[in-house]
Amino acid sequence: MRDVAILGVGMTKFGELWDRSFREIGIEAGFQALVDAKLSSGDLGALYLGNMASGSLIAQEHIAPLILDYSGLGPHHIAAVRVEGGGASGALALHEGWLAVASGAHDFVVVGGAEKLTDVPDVEASRITGGTADHEWEAVFGATLPGLWAMIARRHMHDFGTTREAFAQVAVQMHENGSKNPNAHYRNKITLEAVTGATPVAEPLGMLDCAPFSDGAAAVVLGPMERARKFTDTPIRLAASQVACDAMALHHRREITTVDSTVVAAKRAFAQARRAPADVQLVEVNDAYTIAGLVALEDLGFVEKGKSGPAFLNGEFARGARLSMNTSGGLKSQGQPFGAVGVAQAVEIVRQLRGEAKERQVSGATLGLAHNLGGTGGTSVVHLLERTN
Amino acid sequence: MTIARFWRETPQRYNLGGAKCTVCQTVYFPPRSVCPSCAQHRQSIGKLEPFHLSGEGEVVTFSVVHDAAEGFEMQVPYVLAIVRTREGPQLTGQVVDVDPKEVKIGLKVRATFRKLREEGKAGVIHYGYKFAPAEDWDGRPPGRGMPAHVPSELPTRPAEGSARA
Ligand SMILES: [Zn+2]
Numbered sequence: 001m002r003d004v005a006i007l008g009v010g011m012t013k014f015g016e017l018w019d020r021s022f023r024e025i026g027i028e029a030g031f032q033a034l035v036d037a038k039l040s041s042g043d044l045g046a047l048y049l050g051n052m053a054s055g056s057l058i059a060q061e062h063i064a065p066l067i068l069d070y071s072g073l074g075p076h077h078i079a080a081v082r083v084e085g086g087g088a089s090g091a092l093a094l095h096e097g098w099l100a101v102a103s104g105a106h107d108f109v110v111v112g113g114a115e116k117l118t119d120v121p122d123v124e125a126s127r128i129t130g131g132t133a134d135h136e137w138e139a140v141f142g143a144t145l146p147g148l149w150a151m152i153a154r155r156h157m158h159d160f161g162t163t164r165e166a167f168a169q170v171a172v173q174m175h176e177n178g179s180k181n182p183n184a185h186y187r188n189k190i191t192l193e194a195v196t197g198a199t200p201v202a203e204p205l206g207m208l209d210c211a212p213f214s215d216g217a218a219a220v221v222l223g224p225m226e227r228a229r230k231f232t233d234t235p236i237r238l239a240a241s242q243v244a245c246d247a248m249a250l251h252h253r254r255e256i257t258t259v260d261s262t263v264v265a266a267k268r269a270f271a272q273a274r275r276a277p278a279d280v281q282l283v284e285v286n287d288a289y290t291i292a293g294l295v296a297l298e299d300l301g302f303v304e305k306g307k308s309g310p311a312f313l314n315g316e317f318a319r320g321a322r323l324s325m326n327t328s329g330g331l332k333s334q335g336q337p338f339g340a341v342g343v344a345q346a347v348e349i350v351r352q353l354r355g356e357a358k359e360r361q362v363s364g365a366t367l368g369l370a371h372n373l374g375g376t377g378g379t380s381v382v383h384l385l386e387r388t389n
Numbered sequence: 390m391t392i393a394r395f396w397r398e399t400p401q402r403y404n405l406g407g408a409k410c411t412v413c414q415t416v417y418f419p420p421r422s423v424c425p426s427c428a429q430h431r432q433s434i435g436k437l438e439p440f441h442l443s444g445e446g447e448v449v450t451f452s453v454v455h456d457a458a459e460g461f462e463m464q465v466p467y468v469l470a471i472v473r474t475r476e477g478p479q480l481t482g483q484v485v486d487v488d489p490k491e492v493k494i495g496l497k498v499r500a501t502f503r504k505l506r507e508e509g510k511a512g513v514i515h516y517g518y519k520f521a522p523a524e525d526w527d528g529r530p531p532g533r534g535m536p537a538h539v540p541s542e543l544p545t546r547p548a549e550g551s552a553r554a
Pocket residue numbers: 410411412413414415424425426427433
């Protein structure tokens with residue numbers, strides 16, 4: 001396997017993009033990434049597109065060739081492949097792109113992620129996204145995604161004494177981070193009292209513990225590291241790309257409060273890169289629900305199991321602290337267009353490592369980790385991104 | 390969901406029919422055809438036998454759901470829980486016949502046969518297990534609270550031409 005570099009990145013604004021179609025946002029992100037990589041479309045070998053549920057959301061399947069076609073790449077007849085893994089679809093697509101370039105099957109590929117969630121009413125979006133958990137043995141009995149994460153929160157509070165304020169503070173911090181991100185769905189700051197006092201969704205989680213349904217797209221261009229200097233002065237090396245899976249239903253997992261797929265994907269990623277959690281300065285984690293952000297920090301190895309609450313309240317994961325968590329604002333504030341999330345996480349880390357994150361720039365970071373997850377952890381994907389110069 | 394899709398799982402949803410691996414004795418719900426616990430998975434193929442859960446167990450964790458799943462709108466707020474059964478398997482279901490404020494981790498419960506949800510006004514009604522508090526389940530014979538046979542008036546098989554997309 002050869003080393004793979006990210007040569008270019010792009011993304012649309014995330015949010016309720018009522019005036020823009022699925023294909024428009026997909027194309028915008030892809031072209032931004034190609035222009036950023038200074039690559040001509042004739043050099044591309046393949047397109048991988050992360051998307052969770054276009055068929056249910058916009059009645060359009062077979063979207064990878066659609067985006068390819070409307071990007072003007074049709075005449076090149078390159079391979080265009082849709083990749084699905086629930087909320088982890090974007091990072092799964094990135095993994096496919098990495099495999100293709102690392103193996104030598106292709107030299108240059110585009111990896112995109114796109115989702116249009118606001119063309120359907122919220123209740124429908126809830127049902128469709130709820131399908132990323134076990135429909136037959138969870139949803140049929142009244143389980144919703146927030147309900148399942150709420151049960152993780154309840155057990156975390158019971159086993160470790162985690163407080164309501166600890167995961168509420170995740171939302172406060174994410175909105176603070178997102179206020180500096182022009183692409184974020186929500187740029188307003190919120191207070192702890194607003195989070196704890198918000199309308200309950202699934203106790204102990206309220207409205208402001210849950211990431212929004214968003215529209216958006218993101219893309220990156222990958223190529224072999226040995227040829228990266230031709231395109232950019234600051235190629236970012238994909239130091240690790242790992243996927244791990246587990247039982248679909250939360251009740252079938254080894255433990256309620258540990259997402260084993262994340263633990264395993266992270267261990268494999270650190271082994272692949274020959275690095276340790278202490279080497280990481282930047283992390284983008286899946287915080288679709290505030291408690292999910294805390295659990296991810298534990299499962300990725302950044303804090304001992306059960307200790308994430310006090311550590312978070314202590315400011316250990318604020319921007320510029322020992323580990324900057326979700327400088328983008330995370331899913332909570334930057335937004336949650338399911339299939340685009342994993343790719344957007346990579347975009348944010350690349351911009352940080354290159355020193356292009358403007359107002360939200362963290363200084364001196366050289367290693368970042370992106371953590372993308374589907375359902376309650378049926379799939380987890382971990383990428384390590386490294387600046388080498 | 391089509392009637393056929395729901396009807397297919399009737400033995401599990403109505404009677405808590407699971408499976409037991411005769412190689413390593415692990416119990417599963419819903420039933421499986423390959424045992425994940427056996428070191429050599431292939432050894433277990435064809436060696437899992439039907440096994441009915443007693444329906445008795447303890448609440449492992451729970452949430453009071455206010456923003457309902459589709460078809461559950463009339464039931465809010467409802468208690469959603471993961472229950473560890475006496476036989477080992479864990480499953481997800483509602484806890485009913487109790488003030489949500491009284492539900493705690495460790496609460497002893499017993500499965501009870503209820504209406505789960507309705508698909509719209511003219512749609513199908515789904516039945517299956519929920520759980521009710523049962524502080525007295527210790528020592529009782531397994532299976533209480535669940536019907537031995539599926540009542541005949543319930544839609545156990547799809548009616549001719551009634552399956553919906
Ligand atoms: Zn076995």
